[in-house]
Amino acid sequence: MQKVYFSRFLKIVLLALLSGSLGGCLFGHDDFKKGTSDITETPASYDITVGADKDGQFDFDGATIDRETLRGHIRYLNESGRTVHTILLKPGEKEKVKSNHITEIAGIVRDLHVTAYVKDNEGRLKVINVVDDK
DSSP states (O other): OOOOOHHHHHHHHHHHHHHHHHHHHHOOTTOOTTTEEEOSSOOSOOSEEEEEOGGGOEEETTEEEOHHHHHHHHHHHHHTTOOOOEEEEEOOSSOOOOHHHHHHHHHHHHHHTOEEEEEOTTSOEEEEOOOOOO
16 A cells, blocks of 8 residues: 655645746736837847747747757757857747747746847747846
């Protein structure tokens, strides 16, 4: 017979609820105003351009990749001397930019200290803001 540890189950449930509510608080459904801001100067070029793809994934050079794969690619480029400073997220061929795409890119921005821009579904260019609570 397997023992069920109630405290472990409770911790998992609370963590799941906290994660879900935090994601909902950061970015509403297709609401770019809370996590982005308008920019005054458009960069001449971007180091990496990704498109929105299904299930919060990204289209990168014709391949569907997840956040961790994109993060790993950016780290590889940085280690090989091709430092990534800017990322552009744009609507994909079949998928609009959604809040989960912005959330995924915001995590990369926070962890890898890059600047990310998003071309919203109306074609406006915005910068993704990350507030560090340190």
